[in-house]
Amino acid sequence: xxxxxxxxxxxxxxxxxxxxxxxxxxxxxxxxxxxxxxxxxxxxxxxxxxxxxxxxxxxxxxxxxxxxxxxxxxxxxxxxxxxxxxxxxxxxxxxxxxxxxxxxxxxxxxxxxxxxxxxxxxxxxxxx
Numbered sequence: 225x226x227x228x229x230x231x232x233x234x235x236x237x238x239x240x241x242x243x244x245x246x247x248x249x250x251x252x253x254x255x256x257x258x259x260x261x262x263x264x265x266x267x268x269x270x271x272x273x274x275x276x277x278x279x280x281x282x283x284x285x286x287x288x289x290x291x292x293x294x295x296x297x298x299x300x301x302x303x304x305x306x307x308x309x310x311x312x313x314x315x316x317x318x319x320x321x322x323x324x325x326x327x328x329x330x331x332x333x334x335x336x337x338x339x340x341x342x343x344x345x346x347x348x349x350x351x352x
Contacts, residue, residue: 232270232278233302235345240267240283242342247271247281250319251304273304301338301346309335312349 237243247253253271256278260267269281306312313323316339324338329350336350 230277232280234280234282235302235341235343236282236284236287237341237343238283238287238289239342240269240281243281244269246342247279250316250321253279301348303336303348303350305352306349307351309337309349309351313337313339 235243247269248255248271251273253273256270256272258267258269265285267281267283271279271281273279309326313326316323321339326335326337328334329336334351336348338346338348340346
């Protein structure tokens with residue numbers, strides 16, 4: 225088997241409207257398709273970023289909370305590439321998003337910063 229890339233990232237939210245607005249209005253994802261599945265009482269929102277990556281944003285009744293931040297087993301964080309971390313962090317803060325201080329990756333010397341989505345999922349911005 226030879227993997228060719230990442231097809232999508234699936235996120236379960238407990239705050240659908242807030243997460244929908246966050247990924248679209250704050251981060252700039254575009255809607256591919258939005259589906260309500262009555263048999264599951266669940267939404268599935270397919271999102272694209274520059275036509276390259278897709279996030280599947282789900283709701284499920286009574287989904288459990290994330291155990292801890294960010295060192296729980298499983299996905300540690302989701303990182304996005306930005307041209308200028310400082311500028312992107314200022315944009316997020318102007319939209320009311322709390323952002324950690326910008327740091328330098330000790331292995332690559334690149335700048336990065338962490339913030340969270342409405343469910344507390346840790347997200348990262350990273351310079352190329």
